[in-house]
Amino acid sequence: MINFAPREGHGDGVVYARQGSLGRIRLNRPAAINALDVAMVRSMQEQLAEWARDESIACLLIDGAGDRGLCAGGDIRAMHTAVTTSDHAALDFWDLEYKLNATIASYRKPTVALMDGIVMGGGIGVAGYTTLRVVTERSRIAMPETGIGFFPDVGATFLLSRAPHQLGTHLALTGATVDGATAIAAGLADVQADDAEIARLVEHLAGGGSLKVDHGSTPPAPLANATWIGECYTGNDASAIVQRLADHDDPDARAAAEVIRSRSPLSVAATLAALRRAATMSLVEVLDSDAVLARNFAERSDFAEGVRAQIIDKDRNPRWQHASLAEVPAELVESFFVAA
16 A cells, blocks of 8 residues: 655645655645645645655655545636735645646656646646646546636646647637547647556556557547637637637537636637747747746636636626637737736
């Protein structure tokens, strides 16, 4: 039996264990689908630094406690409180989170993420930059931020801007949830494996075996809806994208138009701009840009209202600042990329 324990002084939101030469990191807030908070981020950052220096640890593996998912994202309720009470110190969470994402991406040892169940928002930030990203038949992957008046942060636009056939643009603007096979097609994961394959991988790594990226036997599914997605999501004009979707013969395209129209118009416009910028940026540059965007979203966007409607009151009736994408000024979107 593997004995997991928290890092002293950081609570038990993340617990750790050694299994042979494998360092185990387990997000440990199962009731909240392992949503991230400041203490968890600080704990992981310190543990990663310690294990980077520990020659007895050859590889790291990240998973989540419980059976609902690896991580549902950041603690949105806590961030809503910080925004609505002008608790500027609490907003440092985003800076700390993005630094953790960068640390994982540049880590000097191989890393593995088990993206079982729900993996959304900040969960992508924890898993998306590991050496091997393993999904399962239970995986449900998404960056749903436009639905709460925010944007796909944690560097996600770096990944989504590089997805084939404009699939990343579709996922970013709609916030659609996809299965593991589609996540692989979008470049958000590497392989799909069943429980037995994962168990063999863990034992292999714990025994000192080298990490190879061909673990997992389930092939990715062919990319569905590639034609209309590629046709409709081109360009830098969000209004034009929605109109092409609405006018398309495919009912799935028309449904996507309705979904985007229900999202925060400001978030959709800023997300599209962020995606197009990210296509020519490094991950570090995208994370730096995300830090600026996050602060501006906290102070000037629909974020508080979106969280109220979707998470707090759950009336599912957000009152966005703008009635449509056509009403979002281009200069307002551009200003979100400038530090205050």
